[in-house]
Amino acid sequence: MYQAPLTSIFHSATTQTWEAQSTPHPSVESKFKRCLDITGSLVGLLILTVLFVPIAIAIKIDSPGSIFFTQERYGLHGRIFRIRKFRSMVNDAEKLKSLVSNEADGLIFKNKNDFRVTKVGRFLRSTSLDELPQFWNVLVGEMSLVGTRPPTGDEVMKYTQRHWERLNVKPGLTGEWQVNGRSQVKDFEQIVDLDLQYQRRWHPLYDLFLIAKTFYVIFGRIGAF
Template sequence: MSPTLALHHAAAKRCVDLLGALVALVLVAPLLAVLALLVKLDSPGPVLFVQTRVGRGGRTFRMLKVRTMRVGADAEKATLAALNQSDDARLFKIPSDPRVTTVGRVLRRWSLDELPQLWNVVAGHMSLVGPRPFFESDLDDYEAHHFRRLAVKPGITGLWQVSGRSDILDFEDVVRLDRHYIEHWSLALDLQILARTLPVVMSRSGAY
């Protein structure tokens, strides 16, 4: 897969990612400590949830999140398939997922469970802005044009997230937004998406 960004553009994006993620990690460190305590008090299990996702070029990485579900929730996914709001298994969306813990529901509503992914950005697995990372098993159902979304690093936020998040239930709409981002990338676009992210999070639009 040929690179999408020119070398100097990729370098500029990486500098913004690294600086932004490091500053954000310092600022949210006290909050992460509080969240860790709340998660431990709310339900048994680890604070962090580690999941394998697909990144740039189809390479896998371990994505970090604050745990919002009970331990063993992944094994229950098949039994809840009938509750999926989307007809596509690649977009598994349940508004009142019974696996989510009490604290986890609050964290999801405010997207606080995503904060550990700042470390994924520092490590180079992710970008602040980019397509949402999906599961490796999803690639089995990809058509040729779907693989275009793997041309750049996945992001903590992106055009999909600021355009509806969980309210978008058609995988083709997700791909269309991701491809638009990739094909029209600029630092200005990244900054615009970052600026739109906070209002979307505060409004809790499409979050569950």
């Protein structure tokens, strides 16, 4: 008799429970926000079209392997979707993760001098160009331009109710954490605080403010590592 994997059972039960208990955040049903997402994602995909070939060539020359890194993430109310990024690490990065020390606290993993990051990858991360393919996720409604960082499955397995509250909004390409510290904020609980702060502060014009601040951060060369 077939038995579903434990992770699948956990995901299905937890998502259904959380959706039943949670109250939809106003941003989820905002027509203005959705129009902003569609417009922004189309612009982003146009930029991706222009930059795809040079980025792909640079990745291939710098490190053998796939152009893209694909991973399952958890979105609104814990719904699973797949994201693609331009690959910024060596091809077997996941196998080498145990060799890298975690400099962050809680349910995130960060290391400023992670040897798995390639030279081209470090540039892509500092300019956020590695995230250009995620504009497709925004266009189809799995993500938003502004929201919370979409967590991975191993993070969600350890979530408490407080942590699940950050998924009351769609995950975003940018958000409070990205424009208020990013690499400097290494405590997961502080990231959750910023995500919940976004939910309290949200209104359509606030998204525009955070998008503008994101450009300021990127062009000010304050990027992720």
